[in-house]
Amino acid sequence: MHQSDHAAAMAERFRELVESSGDSLPDNHYDELRLIIEAGLDTALLETMEKISSQLTKMAHDIQNKAEFFD
Numbered sequence: 582m583h584q585s586d587h588a589a590a591m592a593e594r595f596r597e598l599v600e601s602s603g604d605s606l607p608d609n610h611y612d613e614l615r616l617i618i619e620a621g622l623d624t625a626l627l628e629t630m631e632k633i634s635s636q637l638t639k640m641a642h643d644i645q646n647k648a649e650f651f652d
Contacts, residue, residue: 584626588619 592615599606 584619584622585615588615588622591615591618 592611595614596606596611
């Protein structure tokens, strides 16, 4: 599931919880919540991708160093 779809599903679930308790919020609040959730998911994804990129870069350097000394 894409981040935007997942964020929308989470915001909708929150809406269900709020409304099942007899409360309500304006639609624009749920839109803002969806954007906040999506931004959080995007940030988490980017942080993970940066860690993986760093690991791959280190691995590439290690391979290059070992290749230089391989006969």
